[in-house]
Amino acid sequence: MKARVVVGAAIVRGDALLVQQRAYPPEVAGRWELPGGRVEPGETEPEALRRECVEELGVEVLVGARVGGDVALRAHLVLRVYAASLADPAAKPKALEHKGLRWVTASALDRLPWLPADLELLPALRGLLSSVH
Numbered sequence: 001m002k003a004r005v006v007v008g009a010a011i012v013r014g015d016a017l018l019v020q021q022r023a024y025p026p027e028v029a030g031r032w033e034l035p036g037g038r039v040e041p042g043e044t045e046p047e048a049l050r051r052e053c054v055e056e057l058g059v060e061v062l063v064g065a066r067v068g069g070d071v072a073l074r075a076h077l078v079l080r081v082y083a084a085s086l087a088d089p090a091a092k093p094k095a096l097e098h099k100g101l102r103w104v105t106a107s108a109l110d111r112l113p114w115l116p117a118d119l120e121l122l123p124a125l126r127g128l129l130s131s132v133h
């Protein structure tokens with residue numbers, strides 16, 4: 001069976017990464033993750049990311065290169081992250097489906113209570129932040 005993909009957007013502006021805090025389900029409420037979600041049948045991964053960013057944040061994003069490797073979430077499901085930027089750098093993302101959002105710099109990444117799978121991506125996310133400004 002082919003693995004399904006959850007895409008995550010590493011949206012960077014200046015020296016900061018946009019992260020959001022889950023509101024549900026209860027076992028992960030309060031933990032932090034990257035914007036994104038499952039790729040639907042018939043969608044490309046960048047299309048899924050653009051759709052999720054409109055749904056979750058109310059903003060258009062430009063999708064760039066892959067960041068880090070695939071992270072196994074559970075059987076037949078992987079998390080795959082892409083670098084992204086706001087199509088309009090002045091746009092203000094809103095937490096439409098989450099508890100909150102925050103722009104964090106590299107030094108603050110380690111202090112967030114992330115979803116467990118995302119911990120594997122922290123070195124790559126730090127690398128991305130140090131390469132873009």
Ligand SMILES: Nc1nc2c([nH]c(=O)n2[C@H]2C[C@H](O)[C@@H](COP(=O)(O)OP(=O)(O)OP(=O)(O)O)O2)c(=O)[nH]1
Pocket residue numbers: 006007008032033034035036037038073079115116117118
């Ligand atoms: N968007 C996103 N999901 C993540 C990250 N890390 C991680 O483990 N996940 C998991 C949480 C969920 O089990 C799954 C994505 O679910 P979702 O809630 O965003 O999207 P969905 O509605 O299509 O999925 P689901 O509720 O059916 O599980 O991937 C991350 O950084 N971003």
